[in-house]
Amino acid sequence: MLGVMTQMGALIACGVAWGRLRPGGLRADETRRVLTTLVYYLLLPALVLKVLWTAPLGLVSLKIAAVAGLTVIAALALTALACRLCAPGRATLGAMMLAAAWPNAVYLGLPILDRLFGDAGRAVAIQYDLFGALPLLLTVGVLIARHFGTHDEPVTGPLRGLFAVPSIWAAFVAVVFNVGGVPMPGWLDGWLGFLGHAVTPLMLFSLGLALMFDRFRARAGRALAVVAVVQLLAAPLVALGLALALGLQGVPGIGTVLEAAMPAMVLGIVFCDRFGLDTGLYAAAVTLTTALSLVTLPLWYALLQLLPALQ
Template sequence: MYGVIAQAGALIAIGVAWRRLRPMGLEADALRPALTSLVYIVLLPALVLSVLWGSDLGLDTLRLAVVAAACVLTGLALGWAACRLLRIPPAAAGALILAAGFGNFTYLGLPLLEASFGAWGREVAIQFDLFAATPLLLTLGVAIAAAHGDGQRREGALAAVARVPALWAAAAGVALNLGGVPTFAWLIGLLETLAAGVVPLMLISTGLALQGVAGWQQRLGQVTPVLAIRLALIPLGVAWFAAVVGLEGELWRATVIESAMPSMVIGLVIAERYGLDTRLYAEAVTLSTAVAAVVLPLWFTALGGWL
């Protein structure tokens, strides 16, 4: 796991270095949308379609979706409780609740699970995210952001869900899988070629999004509950609940690791769109990602001892 973290860290470091050095005069904030758009619109849907078309979809898929939903909902509830206890203002509270509830399940979880568990680890990350986390983000997450933001009306939740290419790819992959449609070697080869770019571009984009924010030490007290929720309390609860619903062995282990991902990078877009405290959200992402580099290998080792 330490080697996997080191590889992922090296790719993230490329993005961080680009933000500081600006090669060829390209700003990170200009480059990142281009990379993430390519992944979001083309490469990730190709990966999702190729994985779900050939996956073994069964009862464990349903169990995984239930665990993923419980993971997100528990994180949101704990984040809300912490903000109430600390009497955090609405714009900051909305950012922290989202940061506590939604982990970087695809952008970081997918490459880490694939490298740690093999190709089937991609199935866990994709099903965890697309069968529960992303629909919750675009419905409940958007509602939370709207309730704590500037009050302006935005695109409806159903319209937002309908505009996610990876969800359409997931629907197509599941339909082809359950319909017994055979895969075509040339098409799967094309999809896998496109999918090969997902992991490095995801991790570099994560690095491009990380930024130091002046005065973060003064706000550490607000961010600390998010770190505890995302990296400790949630995976601990998922370890128990996943076993209760029937996940076993390496699938149980991968699910717990997936639940322990740091705060979701794409949440910055929602925070900006709904007038939340984007600076505080960026701090939560940056700090949780840094701490996760230490915590995730510890979880991996601890879970290995439980099997």
């Protein structure tokens, strides 16, 4: 795990350095927007289609989705309770809830689980996000952002929001073909795999481009501490309890807990900008939790290896 995190951290650091040096005169946000658009609309849907078409789907998939959804809800509740200690403003509270509840399940979780467990790990990461965390983000997350935000943005229906995500369509097609027993043509398997191999390095590089080290404020210390504790410690602890209660073992069990232990998702910055939440605090939370996760994730992995019930 330490070797994997070292490799991941090195590629994230390349993204950070690229954003500071600006080769070719491109700003970090411009470069990141191009890369993430490519991943979002082409590469990630290709990977989702390949993985879910051939992955074993069944009761385990429902358990992974249940752990993901319940962990998000628990993290929201814990953050709301903890915020009584730091008494933030509405815009800050909304940003804190988004940062603490939704992990970076795809942009960091998928590459890590892929390196640790291969195809089985990728299947867990994709199911955790698409079947559990993402639907809640586009429904509950949007409602939270609108409630606490300062911008009066119209909210589309939850189904419309879900159907606008290319990976959701790829997952739907993959599940239909998987359940229907449709074999994947060899040429398509190779082509999708070729596209999917680009996802991990581009995601990690884009994550480095998104980190903002100039957004830290002294008065935000308590708020950032709450986010870090909930996201990196409390959420995976909740997920561990749920995984044990539901009987998840092996890669699904360990992978699900590791997904819950990921740092704050980068996508939340978009929600903060759109709805008028505290974007600076959210960006600082992403940077802080990502840096801390380079230490906490190996510790969680080592702990999970010691639990016979998960093996």
